[in-house]
Amino acid sequence: MKTIYSEKTNTNEIQNIVKETNLQHVAIIMDGNRRWAKNKGLPSAVGHKKGVDALKAAVYACNDYGIKYLTVYAFSTENWNRKPEEVDFLMNLLGHTIKNELSELDANNVVITFLGDLTKLAPKLQEILYHAIEVTKHNTGVHLQIAFNYGARDEIVTAAKKIALDVKSGDLSLSDIDEETFAKALYTSGMPDPDLLIRTGGEKRISNYLLWQIAYAEIIVMQEYWPEFDKDTLAKAIEEFHNRHRRWGK
Secondary structure, eight states: OOOOSOSOSOHHHHHHHHHHHTOOEEEEEOOOHHHHHHHTTOOHHHHHHHHHHHHHHHHHHHHHHTOOEEEEEEEEGGGGGSOHHHHHHHHHHHHHHHHHHHHHHHHTTOEEEEESOGGGSOHHHHHHHHHHHHHHTTOOSOEEEEEEEEOHHHHHHHHHHHHHHHHHHTSSOGGGOSHHHHHHTSTTTTSOOOSEEEEOSSOOOOOSOSTTTTTTOEEEEOSSOGGGOOHHHHHHHHHHHHHOOOOTTO
């Protein structure tokens, strides 16, 4: 796996923490691209492009540390309310990034999937995303889930409608509906729930992200903006996670 970050971190130590804590799934709210760019007197587009580099670093770091699942929040259902030119830029950036990085990610055994309502995206972009899913579906490395046109409330409502239709058709009875049934109707069906939720950029809110799945995730807010995220930043979060005592309601 290609390394694009510093060697400050003792990788073996972090690998041992991941094994000891059974840390399987990290979810990230990638916040601060625009603020990072503004602080440097740069256009927002530059911040978003630097955010792509940070995402690559996060994927490779998860691979090095032995973390199997990485889910990142790239575009929310609320982000459609941004200026049309920024929305268009983000759509084009996703398509461009997936096309340019697919061969390298596939060669590094990364599994790519997307969480969210992809039907609202342009047909050409949908084609790019579904192609990436198809190309990487047999890989066995890090599972990268990109939440795009995703909102947790929308996901929950969609799951409820799906279950209601199954009940109406007779494929499911009311007595069969439990937490496991509901979880299977979500976009994240088949994945373990996140153990750790990281939000960069210092804001202390969930922003309609994985509301069902993060019920018992440890939440860490980092002051670094997303373009500043790298292997060492993830290591710092994992070390803090190691110091938490997960009570699971007990």
